[in-house]
Amino acid sequence: MNPEFRRNLWLELPAHRVVAIPAVLVLVFLAAWLAGGESAVAPISLLTTGLLLIIWGSRLAADSVLSEVVARTWDNQRMSAIGPWDMTWGKLFGSTIYVWYGASWCAFAFLVIGDGRPVDLARLLLSGLEAQALALLVSLLLLRRGSETVGFQVTVAQVGAILAVLPIQTLLQIDPEGYVSWYGYVIGQARFILATQLALLAWTVLGAYRVMRAELQYNAGQVTWVGFVVFLAAYVAGFDGLLMLGGDTRLPGLVAARLFFAFCVAVALTYIAAFVEPKSLVRLRRWVGFARQGRVDRVAEMVPTWLTSGAIALILAIATIINLYLIGHPGLDPLADVGPLILAVVLFAVRDVSMLYYLILQERARRAHLAALVYLLFLYFLAPVMLSAADLEALTPVFVPTPTGPWPLIVLPVATQALVAFLLAMRRWRIVRATDFDRQGFADYP
Amino acid sequence: MISVRNLVFDYPTKRALRSVSFDILPGTITGLVGPNGAGKTTLLRCLAGLEVPFSGAITLDRIDVVDSPREAHRRLGLLQDFLGLYDDLTGRQSLLYHAAAHGLPERDRPKRVRDTAERLAIADRLDDKVGTLSRGLRQRLAIAQAIIHRPKVLLLDEPAAGLDPDARSRLSELLRTLGSEGMTLIVSSHILAELEDYTTHMMILRNGRVVEHCPTRAPVGRPRRLRVTLVQPSPALRPTLVSDPSIAAIEVDSTGLSARFDFAGDMAAQAQLLRTLLDQNLPVAALTEEPRSMQSVYTEKMRGSRR
Numbered sequence: 194m195n196p197e198f199r200r201n202l203w204l205e206l207p208a209h210r211v212v213a214i215p216a217v218l219v220l221v222f223l224a225a226w227l228a229g230g231e232s233a234v235a236p237i238s239l240l241t242t243g244l245l246l247i248i249w250g251s252r253l254a255a256d257s258v259l260s261e262v263v264a265r266t267w268d269n270q271r272m273s274a275i276g277p278w279d280m281t282w283g284k285l286f287g288s289t290i291y292v293w294y295g296a297s298w299c300a301f302a303f304l305v306i307g308d309g310r311p312v313d314l315a316r317l318l319l320s321g322l323e324a325q326a327l328a329l330l331v332s333l334l335l336l337r338r339g340s341e342t343v344g345f346q347v348t349v350a351q352v353g354a355i356l357a358v359l360p361i362q363t364l365l366q367i368d369p370e371g372y373v374s375w376y377g378y379v380i381g382q383a384r385f386i387l388a389t390q391l392a393l394l395a396w397t398v399l400g401a402y403r404v405m406r407a408e409l410q411y412n413a414g415q416v417t418w419v420g421f422v423v424f425l426a427a428y429v430a431g432f433d434g435l436l437m438l439g440g441d442t443r444l445p446g447l448v449a450a451r452l453f454f455a456f457c458v459a460v461a462l463t464y465i466a467a468f469v470e471p472k473s474l475v476r477l478r479r480w481v482g483f484a485r486q487g488r489v490d491r492v493a494e495m496v497p498t499w500l501t502s503g504a505i506a507l508i509l510a511i512a513t514i515i516n517l518y519l520i521g522h523p524g525l526d527p528l529a530d531v532g533p534l535i536l537a538v539v540l541f542a543v544r545d546v547s548m549l550y551y552l553i554l555q556e557r558a559r560r561a562h563l564a565a566l567v568y569l570l571f572l573y574f575l576a577p578v579m580l581s582a583a584d585l586e587a588l589t590p591v592f593v594p595t596p597t598g599p600w601p602l603i604v605l606p607v608a609t610q611a612l613v614a615f616l617l618a619m620r621r622w623r624i625v626r627a628t629d630f631d632r633q634g635f636a637d638y639p
Numbered sequence: 640m641i642s643v644r645n646l647v648f649d650y651p652t653k654r655a656l657r658s659v660s661f662d663i664l665p666g667t668i669t670g671l672v673g674p675n676g677a678g679k680t681t682l683l684r685c686l687a688g689l690e691v692p693f694s695g696a697i698t699l700d701r702i703d704v705v706d707s708p709r710e711a712h713r714r715l716g717l718l719q720d721f722l723g724l725y726d727d728l729t730g731r732q733s734l735l736y737h738a739a740a741h742g743l744p745e746r747d748r749p750k751r752v753r754d755t756a757e758r759l760a761i762a763d764r765l766d767d768k769v770g771t772l773s774r775g776l777r778q779r780l781a782i783a784q785a786i787i788h789r790p791k792v793l794l795l796d797e798p799a800a801g802l803d804p805d806a807r808s809r810l811s812e813l814l815r816t817l818g819s820e821g822m823t824l825i826v827s828s829h830i831l832a833e834l835e836d837y838t839t840h841m842m843i844l845r846n847g848r849v850v851e852h853c854p855t856r857a858p859v860g861r862p863r864r865l866r867v868t869l870v871q872p873s874p875a876l877r878p879t880l881v882s883d884p885s886i887a888a889i890e891v892d893s894t895g896l897s898a899r900f901d902f903a904g905d906m907a908a909q910a911q912l913l914r915t916l917l918d919q920n921l922p923v924a925a926l927t928e929e930p931r932s933m934q935s936v937y938t939e940k941m942r943g944s945r946r
Contacts, residue, residue, distance in 0.1 A: 196739035203732050204725070265721040268689055269784070272712045273740035410688065410708045474651045479693055 195279045197270075201257075201287025206294065214295040222302045234302055235309030239317060242299040246321025247358055250292040251328035255350035257288035258408075259332050259343045277405040281329075285401070289325050296321065312383075319390050320358045326397040328354035333404040337471040361386060374433040392428075396421050418498045422462050422505050426455035448520065449531070452513040456535065459506035460542055466499035467546050468562055472553055474625055499546060506542070510535045533600040540604070540611040541594055545569060547614035554621045640665040640792065640823045641686065646695035648681050648847075655681040656692070657847040663825065663840075665791075668818040670834035670855070671827040672937055673844035679827040682844065683794050686825065687717045700791055713741070716785035720797040722777055723784075726770030730761060730780050733769055734787055741788035751787060759783045759813070775806030782813065786822075793817065795826045799833055811836040831933045841933055845941060855933060862887065862901040864929040865909070869896050870922035879919050883912060899929060 218241065225237040261267040270280070286293070296318070303314050331350035371382035399417055407413035429435070430451040476495070483491040514532060548568060552561035576592040590598055591606040641663040648656040655678045663669055671679050684690040686697060688708030697704040704711040725733055734752040743751055756762040759779040764772060769780065778798065786793060795814075799807045815837040818824055828834050834841070835855065843851040869876065872895030880886050885904040892898065902909065913926050 196736055199739070200725070200728070200732075200736045203736075204727055264723070264725070265719065266723040266725065268687075268717070268719065269723045269737070270740070271689060272687065272715065272717060273737070274709075274713065274742035275740050410691075475649045475693070478649065479691075482694065 195275075195283045195287075196273075197275055197280055197283025198287040201283065201290060205287070205291045210291060211294070214291070215298050218295060218298045218302070222306065226306070231306060231308055234306045238299045238303040238306075239309065239313065242296045242303070242314070242317055242321070245292040245295045245299065246289075246318065247324045247355060250289045250321055251324040251351045251354040252347070253288045253292060254285060254325035255328040255332040255347045255354070257284040257329060257332070258336060259347050259350075262336065263343050271409055277402055277409050277411055280409065281398070281402045281405045285326060285329050285398070292321075316387065316390070319387070319394065320361060323361075323390060323394045323397060324354040324358040326394060326401060327357055330397055330401040330404065333401060333408060334469050337404060337408060338469065339471065361390060376431040377433065389428075392424070396424065412494050414494065415496060415498065415501050418466070418501055419505065422459055422502045425462065426458040426505070426509065429458045430455040449513050449516040452509055452516055453531065453535070456506055456509035456513055457538070459502050459509055460538055463499050463502040463506055463542055464545065466497070466502050467549055468565075470497050470499055472497065472550070474554060477554075477622070478626065503542065503546075507539065510539060530596075533603040534594055534596045537590070537594040537603050537607050540607040544607065544611040544614045547611065547618040551614065551618040551621055554618065554625050640667075640700060641825075642696075642698040643686070644696045646682075646685060646697065647693045648678070648685055648690065649693045655847050656685070656695075659695070659844075659847070659849055661842065661849055661852050663823060665823050666818065666821050667839045668814060668824040668826065668837055669840040669842055669852075670831075670838035670933065671825055671842050671844065672829070672831060672834065672933070674941075677844040678847040679844055680796055681847075683717070683796050683825065683827055686792075687715055687794055688712060689717075713788070714791045716788070716790040716793040718781055718785045718793070718795045718798055720800050722781040724769045724777055724781055727768065729766050729768055730756070730772070731765040733780060734765070734783055737784045737787050743788065755783045755787050760809075774801050775803065775809070778802060778806065778810065779813075786817070790822070792823045792825070795824065797828055798826060799828060799830055807833060831937060835933045838933075841936065843937060843941070850941070851936065853936070862903045864899060865902045866897060866899045866925075866927050866929045867916065867923060868925040868927075870924050872896055873921050875919050875921060879916060879921065883915070885912075 221241060222234055222237065225233040258267065261270060275283070300314055300318075303309055304311065328350045331353050332346060335346040335349060373380050373382050373385040375385065400421065403413050403417040432454075435454055480492065480495045483495065513535060517531060545565075549561070549565045552565050555561065572592055577589050580586060580588050580592070587598075587602075589595055590603045594607075595603055641661075643662075644660050646656050646659040647654070659678075659682065671682065673679050681690065685692050686699070686704065688697075688704045688711045692705060695705075699711050700714050702710045702714065725736075728736070731752060734755060735748055738748040738751050739745070752765075753762065756765050759782060761776060761779050761783065764776055769777065772780065782795075782798070798814075799810055802810060811833060814824060814826065818837065818839070826834060826838065838855050841851065841853060841855050842849060867876070867880075874895075876895070876898055877889065877891055880889050880898060880900055885902055885908055887901045887903070889898055889900040902912070904912070909926070913923065916923050916926070
């Protein structure tokens with residue numbers, strides 16, 4: 194048996210806990226039955242399952258690695274022979290085994306006593322697993338970034354996982370009989386969401402495995418991230434409803450429109466990666482050092498994931514323009530109508546990533562990510578609102594990518610901002626690289 | 640067994656290790672000493688493959704630790720100062736877990752756990768919860784966890800911290816035994832007198848640099864430091880010592896009752912020296928070899944490195 198899973202069984206399922214949870218749950222279901230009869234048991238058991246698997250389970254999963262860090266046992270695990278896959282599933286299912294044990298009693302009550310639909314229970318179990326896998330993934334990502342306290346990391350991982358899973362449950366409640374039009378195919382919404390959940394679960398577990406590989410000092414590579422970016426871009430670009438946004442009837446049926454939405458997804462993932470990626474002065478120095486030594490394998494291994502997704506975004510941007518040129522579309526000029534917008538989005542991304550690195554490369558960069566987030570909120574949300582209040586909407590392209598307006602206004606201000614931010618980041622890189630060790634008398638930096 | 644070349648390790652605003660190079664022979668016990676912040680723990684973590692250095696090479700039993708840390712882990716055991724135990728498991732469960740985590744076949748695990756526990760004298764406490772054990776027993780359990788897969792190299796960071804004198808003495812004995820069985824040990828500690836009990840070599844780190852790496856006992860052929868003690872002072876002592884060509888660096892103490900000096904001869908030459916001193920009617924009470932104190936070497940080297 195997987196040693197990590199077995200260790201969790203020893204810790205999570207001692208005799209007194211095995212007895213305690215069914216005893217409590219039987220009392221809950223009995224109270225529901227007495228209050229509302231058989232019909233009350235199904236919703237209560239579903240609610241209890243949700244609380245156990247999504248709320249408590251995501252906490253346990255988020256804590257599964259971070260508690261090892263606090264107890265100082267993580268280094269022993271990193272030095273063990275347990276592989277990344279065994280470590281991932283051992284932690285995911287081992288740390289949450291108690292809530293799954295509790296959920297199995299709820300499922301029993303739901304199926305045997307209650308009168309609910311088994312498919313609702315199956316979806317909830319899937320959401321529970323997704324929340325737990327996501328909590329594990331986020332906790333691992335935060336651990337690798339290492340810029341927050343462990344308690345904060347656990348809470349962020351748990352809350353993030355819950356917030357990601359709840360919309361799916363809500364969607365199912367709003368319109369369970371609805372339909373989705375995806376790449377021209379009309380699919381039942383419930384079935385489509387189930388497939389989406391399964392795909393996201395697979396990507397989440399794969400993502401946790403990939404980060405676990407890096408944490409256990411295996412070469413994690415870029416394949417998983419590239420695969421995920423391509424998958425999500427293709428997935429989002431498939432929604433036909435997106436092509437009707439703004440009532441623009443020219444877009445439906447255009448491959449270029451789908452490519453454009455895929456480009457937007459890749460840009461969004463570039464931002465997420467830029468914030469989540471572990472980055473430090475030391476890591477940057479090592480990467481640049483390997484590049485200077487010509488160690489291609491190491492350089493490729495350490496390429497920041499935001500750079501990879503940024504490259505995919507660029508490819509999609511170019512593909513969008515080329516497609517428009519080749520296919521053509523009445524009344525749509527690739528360069529005048531779409532080119533400036535795509536260029537502006539790319540330049541905004543360059544500005545923002547440069548600003549993030551400018552903040553990260555400070556000596557005391559503990560709150561750099563938070564500071565960058567605040568600046569971005571100001572630039573993208575508060576500044577346009579202020580412009581609007583001052584009747585200066587024409588200047589909006591200075592702060593957010595805008596599809597309409599003269600191209601110099603869409604491109605030139607952001608190009609200037611991107612250039613300034615990039616130069617500032619480079620300047621800071623040169624300063625910290627040259628001064629940190631000199632101050633301490635270290636003159637022999639390789 | 641261990642070879643380190645030009646190892647450089649950086650923290651964001653500090654270089655922790657600066658071109659560190661050394662070789663460690665198999666079966667030796669090296670005491671790693673130095674002031675706080677010298678880089679001892681960082682060096683141990685790099686050797687253990689837990690930290691990736693900026694540059695440099697670490698080879699352990701012909702394995703490149705930087706490129707293949709997982710391979711190196713099979714040959715390594717690490718005991719950190721915070722032990723890393725699961726308080727809610729029993730000692731037996733802890734050892735079974737570590738045996739499994741290091742890939743030992745299931746059928747061999749109970750016997751390996753029993754053998755390791757007996758070796759560490761904790762067999763009778765294996766079914767106690769780890770959280771209920773004393774600091775000394777926890778220490779031994781942590782060492783048992785670290786050596787259950789029989790590593791060739793054991794790294795220990797401040798293993799004696801928090802132990803009472805009795806537990807420290809048992810720890811010294813255990814480390815000596817492991818060393819005598821061929822395991823290579825590197826022990827980081829602030830307690831030099833204790834390291835003296837069992838180390839064969841000493842490595843001094845200061846500001847991320849190795850300032851000394853030497854055997855703790857003088858090797859054959861090297862001058863030994865001798866001390867002659869008289870019953871009463873004698874003016875003939877110094878001239879007699881000076882006349883012997885095997886003697887150098889003479890220090891006569893202010894009372895004139897004893898003198899210390901480097902002696903290049905072997906044991907037969909030492910016997911001849913004793914005869915010479917007695918022939919000169921010097922009232923010799925003792926002629927003994929002065930152990931090369933780690934504390935004295937440490938103090939001397941630290942002074943030298945500051946200059």
